[in-house]
Amino acid sequence: MENIHSVLNGIYNKFADFEDKGQKATYIPELANVDENLFGVSLTTLNHGQINIGDAHQQFSVQSISKVLLLIMAYNVEGEKLWKRVDVEPSGAAFNSMILLELEKGIPRNPLINAGAIVIADIVFTHFKNPEDDFIKFVRRLTKDDSIDYDIKVFESEKSVGYRNYALINMMKSFGNITNTMDEVMDFYFKICSLSMNCAQLSKAFFFFANDGIDPFSKEVILTPGRNRRINAIMLLCGFYDEAGEFAYRVGLPGKSGVGGGILAILPNKYAVVVFSPKLNEKGNSYRGMAFLECLTTELSDSVF
Numbered sequence: 521m522e523n524i525h526s527v528l529n530g531i532y533n534k535f536a537d538f539e540d541k542g543q544k545a546t547y548i549p550e551l552a553n554v555d556e557n558l559f560g561v562s563l564t565t566l567n568h569g570q571i572n573i574g575d576a577h578q579q580f581s582v583q584s585i586s587k588v589l590l591l592i593m594a595y596n597v598e599g600e601k602l603w604k605r606v607d608v609e610p611s612g613a614a615f616n617s618m619i620l621l622e623l624e625k626g627i628p629r630n631p632l633i634n635a636g637a638i639v640i641a642d643i644v645f646t647h648f649k650n651p652e653d654d655f656i657k658f659v660r661r662l663t664k665d666d667s668i669d670y671d672i673k674v675f676e677s678e679k680s681v682g683y684r685n686y687a688l689i690n691m692m693k694s695f696g697n698i699t700n701t702m703d704e705v706m707d708f709y710f711k712i713c714s715l716s717m718n719c720a721q722l723s724k725a726f727f728f729f730a731n732d733g734i735d736p737f738s739k740e741v742i743l744t745p746g747r748n749r750r751i752n753a754i755m756l757l758c759g760f761y762d763e764a765g766e767f768a769y770r771v772g773l774p775g776k777s778g779v780g781g782g783i784l785a786i787l788p789n790k791y792a793v794v795v796f797s798p799k800l801n802e803k804g805n806s807y808r809g810m811a812f813l814e815c816l817t818t819e820l821s822d823s824v825f
């Protein structure tokens with residue numbers, strides 16, 4: 521742990537003055553207001569607790585990282601039947617791409633691109649009585665932190681310009697792959713994307729992925745070990761859209777990014793790590809976050825391979 525701590529600090533200091541060539545996400549107007557210099561890191565391990573550096577306690581918009589938690593809710597009620605409505609293949613296309621959706625008759629390539637997460641939102645909406653409440657309760661249970669909430673400003677901001685996501689749901693509805701009212705599903709989808717958390721809360725919430733699906737703090741089984749492995753596989757292949765190959769090549773861990781600038785990565789049986797740095801590369805993944813994680817796994821010789 522001493523070792524991880526000093527390696528993390530060293531890399532953090534190196535990247536604190538890094539020439540960040542990324543750009544903040546501005547297609548959601550509210551995200552343009554975030555301070556682009558923020559930089560936080562949190563790493564949670566089983567036996568040694570948590571290491572937090574820099575702006576690790578600064579709340580930010582979780583965005584697509586939420587899709588993984590939403591997926592768990594749907595997977596745990598539907599089981600393998602879930603994959604009839606959404607596939608588990610990498611898309612090789614942007615997170616909000618429409619191209620494959622028409623060719624593949626409204627079945628999204630995977631649950632971590634926007635179209636896939638919208639189908640998952642539809643499924644959760646069908647099964648849960650109060651989906652927004654149930655989702656936030658699930659996140660609070662994982663973090664043991666009742667202060668976690670949606671950011672209504674981000675929600676309203678994204679909803680007001682959500683043209684492309686509305687286009688995706690319309691396409692899927694036309695193929696019969698959306699069962700609820702489109703407005704209800706979209707409100708739920710934008711809500712889960714607006715989830716506001718910090719690096720420390722996220723690395724704690726996602727630690728069970730490194731622990732065979734078991735929450736080490738409460739011993740609760742969040743996912744059975746087999747399901748846990750499958751979701752890790754989906755994160756590895758689909759968590760970074762058309763940059764999933766690059767992330768696997770450079771970082772070597774399953775993970776998930778969001779346009780708020782967060783990246784989460786899992787080293788099974790060891791740790792969950794989260795980096796937050798708002799400027800994104802052209803694929804919508806944190807520019808400094810990617811470079812930081814590449815350096816971390818290289819220095820520690822960590823990889824799932």
Ligand code: GLN
Nearest residue numbers: 583584615634713778779
């Ligand atoms: N809410 C964002 C969207 O639907 C999520 C995108 C992301 O984080 N990659 O566009």
